[in-house]
Amino acid sequence: MSSPYLDHHLALLAHLRSILVALGEAEQVPEESHALFLERFDELLTLLPQEPEQSLYLGQDLMCQVIHRYPQIAHLVPRDLLWFFGGDCLHFMPDEEITLFQALDERRYEAEQNDEPFDWEREKQFLAIPQESAKH
Template sequence: MISDYHPFHLNLLKVAYNNLLRQEPFCHEELSENDAQFQRQLTDLVQAVEQQSGDYIESGQQILSRLVRHYPELVPLLPRDLFWYFGGECLHFMPDDEIEIFQRLDEQRYEAESAGEPFHYEEARAHILGLH
């Protein structure tokens, strides 16, 4: 059954990418080698997630962890959903109550997919987060 899980997270990543590139230090033409490397890795991650190629989950974990460590002032521009999506070390940056919310969402998604029913991730997420 088709789910909007992956496209939803890809869209979040693209929005975060665009927002990050508008911020210091990435908004400058000349970047330090570290900043330029991070920007390239972020660009490559968006393409890899879009194509679901390579080990994009592991790459995402590494890049988000690097963002938290080296650019903590930019973390608020990153939707919390992406920490869950990439998982692994990224889960260390999430409080337990937030993890529980995303676990419930995943359980609902797996139940629907197992039953062959459609699952609208964005709607279920909005419901659980009380956005409706």
């Protein structure tokens, strides 16, 4: 049950996992608990493509744990993942960012309803341009 939207987020999770592995290799975290955390992260990577809806709670839990357990890399957590998993993850997003992602989801839903292609990254850049222009 793969989709470009799901594939995008799986790629972001894989990237985040590589950051977590590097953090462990740099010996910046307790090894045993870190290894157990990576096992749960791998479980999410396995389950998400098979059961996307059922995996959302695990994803929320893991994203929140990344921010709490590894504050030194919290800024590297892709914002898309916080939005994708939702729930408690939204507490780590400012209102302006939530508004941007809501608009993105509305555009994605509209494109799906019309059987049109939707490029998440391109649309995100397009929606962010007016906000950035207004700040300057």
